Amino acid sequence: RKEVEQDPGPFNVPEGATVAFNCTYSNSASQSFFWYRQDCRKEPKLLMSVYSSGNEDGRFTAQLNRASQYISLLIRDSKLSDSATYLCVVNMRRGNTPLVFGKGTRLSVIA
Amino acid sequence: ETGVTQSPTHLIKTRGQQVTLRCSSQSGHNTVSWYQQALGQGPQFIFQYYREEENGRGNFPPRFSGLQFPNYSSELNVNALELDDSALYLCASSLVAEETQYFGPGTRLLVL
Numbered sequence: 001r002k003e004v005e006q007d008p009g010p011f012n013v014p015e016g017a018t019v020a021f022n023c024t025y026s027n028s029a030s031q032s033f034f035w036y037r038q039d040c041r042k043e044p045k046l047l048m049s050v051y052s053s054g055n056e057d058g059r060f061t062a063q064l065n066r067a068s069q070y071i072s073l074l075i076r077d078s079k080l081s082d083s084a085t086y087l088c089v090v091n092m093r094r095g096n097t098p099l100v101f102g103k104g105t106r107l108s109v110i111a
Numbered sequence: 112e113t114g115v116t117q118s119p120t121h122l123i124k125t126r127g128q129q130v131t132l133r134c135s136s137q138s139g140h141n142t143v144s145w146y147q148q149a150l151g152q153g154p155q156f157i158f159q160y161y162r163e164e165e166n167g168r169g170n171f172p173p174r175f176s177g178l179q180f181p182n183y184s185s186e187l188n189v190n191a192l193e194l195d196d197s198a199l200y201l202c203a204s205s206l207v208a209e210e211t212q213y214f215g216p217g218t219r220l221l222v223l
Binding site for chain 2: 032045
């Protein structure tokens, strides 16, 4: 079983739609969780960290369910500029340890 | 921009050759991590350097090696290149005690 699994998509949605991405991780000892965004042929960029209490940043909401080892990202009111690959990322320990990436979920927002 | 730079941006090599990729970390960052991203995959951890010492290594063979310099910049060396080494190579800089890693733009390597 892969350490971090995501639905690869692609997700093709119209502007204004709400879209949700899911991710599961295999190591129950994992400590930190993130969503990164990667545009085509560019480097990954941190979108948001994910906390057990859930967190929101504008149109983006991230949730963590430790019992189910499940992470989600919800994007409301999709914009064309949201088109990218969204990477689910897990850190096994606190602090600066290797990040473990999922394969990414591709989103295309269509006008 | 993250302030992390990498060179070169693109590189074409043939099987069996050796390659050196370079990374300059963000000002003040003392840790550099290297990742390999094959097409359609997420980045895979190669190794990390902290204070010029290797501080963790992923599942990559010894022909992948690295260095970190006193100014915290870093090199990734790959010997005896194979076709499967074709990928985007990313470096990420950070502070050792913090979780956020800042990625450079990457070097795209093609092995023919």
